[in-house]
Amino acid sequence: MSSDPWIWVGALLTLMIFSFLYKDNPFYKFGEHLFVGVANGYYIVFYWHNSLRPNLFEPLGAGEFIYLVPLLLGLMYFTRFIPKVSWLVRIPIGFMIGWGAGLSIPALFQAEVLRQLEGTVVAPSSFTNPMSGIWSLIILVGVICTLIYFFFSKEHKGILGHTSRIGIIFIMIGFGASFGYTVMARVSLLIGRIQFLLGPWLGLID
Amino acid sequence: MSFLFFHCLPVTFSFVLPATSSASSPGDVKAMDKPNDAGSAIQIFWTRASNDSLVENYVIMRKAATDPSYQRIGSTAGGVSTFEDDGVTDGTTYTYLVASLIKGMQYPSEQSNNVTSKPQLFHTGRINVLAALITFTLLLAYFVYKARSGKNLYIRQIAGLAAVEEAVGRATEMGRPILYVPGLGDIDWTATIASMNILGEVAKKIALYDTELIVPNTWSVVYTVSKEVVKESFMSEGRPEKFKEDYVRYVTEAQFGFAAAVNGIMIREKPATNFFVGKFWAESLIMAETGAQTGAFQIAGTDSVLQLPFFVTACDYTLMGEELYAASAYLSREPVLLGSLKAQDYGKLMSLIILGGLSILAFLRIDLLYLLKVQ
Numbered sequence A: 001m002s003s004d005p006w007i008w009v010g011a012l013l014t015l016m017i018f019s020f021l022y023k024d025n026p027f028y029k030f031g032e033h034l035f036v037g038v039a040n041g042y043y044i045v046f047y048w049h050n051s052l053r054p055n056l057f058e059p060l061g062a063g064e065f066i067y068l069v070p071l072l073l074g075l076m077y078f079t080r081f082i083p084k085v086s087w088l089v090r091i092p093i094g095f096m097i098g099w100g101a102g103l104s105i106p107a108l109f110q111a112e113v114l115r116q117l118e119g120t121v122v123a124p125s126s127f128t129n130p131m132s133g134i135w136s137l138i139i140l141v142g143v144i145c146t147l148i149y150f151f152f153s154k155e156h157k158g159i160l161g162h163t164s165r166i167g168i169i170f171i172m173i174g175f176g177a178s179f180g181y182t183v184m185a186r187v188s189l190l191i192g193r194i195q196f197l198l199g200p201w202l203g204l205i206d
Numbered sequence B: 001m002s003f004l005f006f007h008c009l010p011v012t013f014s015f016v017l018p019a020t021s022s023a024s025s026p027g028d029v030k031a032m033d034k035p036n037d038a039g040s041a042i043q044i045f046w047t048r049a050s051n052d053s054l055v056e057n058y059v060i061m062r063k064a065a066t067d068p069s070y071q072r073i074g075s076t077a078g079g080v081s082t083f084e085d086d087g088v089t090d091g092t093t094y095t096y097l098v099a100s101l102i103k104g105m106q107y108p109s110e111q112s113n114n115v116t117s118k119p120q121l122f123h124t125g126r127i128n129v130l131a132a133l134i135t136f137t138l139l140l141a142y143f144v145y146k147a148r149s150g151k152n153l154y155i156r157q158i159a160g161l162a163a164v165e166e167a168v169g170r171a172t173e174m175g176r177p178i179l180y181v182p183g184l185g186d187i188d189w190t191a192t193i194a195s196m197n198i199l200g201e202v203a204k205k206i207a208l209y210d211t212e213l214i215v216p217n218t219w220s221v222v223y224t225v226s227k228e229v230v231k232e233s234f235m236s237e238g239r240p241e242k243f244k245e246d247y248v249r250y251v252t253e254a255q256f257g258f259a260a261a262v263n264g265i266m267i268r269e270k271p272a273t274n275f276f277v278g279k280f281w282a283e284s285l286i287m288a289e290t291g292a293q294t295g296a297f298q299i300a301g302t303d304s305v306l307q308l309p310f311f312v313t314a315c316d317y318t319l320m321g322e323e324l325y326a327a328s329a330y331l332s333r334e335p336v337l338l339g340s341l342k343a344q345d346y347g348k349l350m351s352l353i354i355l356g357g358l359s360i361l362a363f364l365r366i367d368l369l370y371l372l373k374v375q
Helices: A005-021 A026-061 A065-081 A083-120 A130-149 A158-201 B124-148 B159-174 B190-209 B220-236 B255-269 B283-293 B308-314 B322-332 B335-363
Strands: B027-033 B042-047 B057-064 B070-077 B082-085 B093-102 B105-108 B178-183 B213-217 B248-250 B273-279 B297-302 B317-320
Touching (some): A005 A026, A083 B190, A083 B335, A130 A158, A158 B308, B027 B093, B082 B093, B159 B190, B159 B317, B190 B213, B190 B322, B213 B220, B255 B283, B283 B297
Parallel strands (some): B213 B248, B273 B297, B297 B317
Antiparallel strands (some): B042 B082, B057 B070
């Protein structure tokens, strides 16, 4: 059994969180609140050292006064606490949403529309061997049927109904594969925690 | 000897340029400004030495017009014939030498052409992205105009959304709150923006039904937006006095700290209905499973493909992918949202035509696939 007090802290906190599997209890509540509190404290320090100081205050200190603009936008968030001028908070929010949309929309068109279409088109070169050709065709059919499933302008009846049903089958097969893959990853996380409890804490395994 | 031998160690070289190159020297060194970039980069191309298989490295040297001599700036393995110099100053004229390194000896090429780097305002390799954006914007403008002029734009029923009214009513009847988790994405995630639209509509129903609401947040900006959205919904329904400041709460940015806190809320405050709408990662199953155990009616919506299976298995209704974006239009019937949904549908129709059309043309030996290529 470990003599390191920090290993004990880690092990006891792990068990406190695991105790939720039985039911909500004071140990879980303690672990949960400690986690939230520590995380918030950590992020305040993290953002000071990794964002505010190097990206705002240091450039300002060096005389780069253009950084007054983000400082002003940031300070506008605090106008929420002054009812008379609380409407000012909408300016940085609008800036953030506009910036986010402007940045992501062309990138999405590029990565998730044009490149996906390019990769899905079936050409004679897809048939370098028969199996790769068949898989390419299956992908093409899957993409077409799935796109039709997400068509909202028409009722899913007739040919649209049939193809969208095939689409949902493709989607569910994809979900099944994804489910299995992710469960494996979660189980490996659990194994990591159990190894920590049995190894560094209890010393039962190397 | 017509060329100068020198070892690879010196960083600065001062020598007479070779009159002619040897079989061991790279040839035809050309330098050009890197196209479609933000400047400060030059591409160098050369013909490999005829005994390239013996070349250990090609050493690249650069000289600005004002420099007295060439300086080594990098190297590549043998068999390579390009190099990108991203350490140049825009507007300065440079020339380059490439030397092959064979058994510790360097065989330099003749100097390259003069070259100057500069930024390009327009990326010519992405004209197709621009064309797609313009097409989509025109479709959007057209359908928004149609929706605003009173034209009824049809949207098929989406099962999860038809249940929103039922979900709010259930919580009211049970006298228990509604939990709305807007995901763990920041405000610049499309799914979070969609979630805010849906939150607005859900909050309007909550204001009418006089039900309690809990909106835990993981990002400070999303927290601020959520609060504004809920407050505005209560105002638009004429019940601003019913809005409570602690409806919308900030929890933490820590992913699993947030999941632990939401689990605690579900167990202790026992919401009758849980909404999980937005961007989710590994915490999705933890929260949805806990919600299922408490017996809450659950509606989820996300475009996180890896998390959708967990929501599908643990929730009563799940909005998958684009259904999430369609949801806000469906619920609000806002002309802008309806128009954008219609434009998306026509965008999908165009994608189908492109997919089918280019595949058929490819088999007719008409290759138009290059139209989709993006640099």
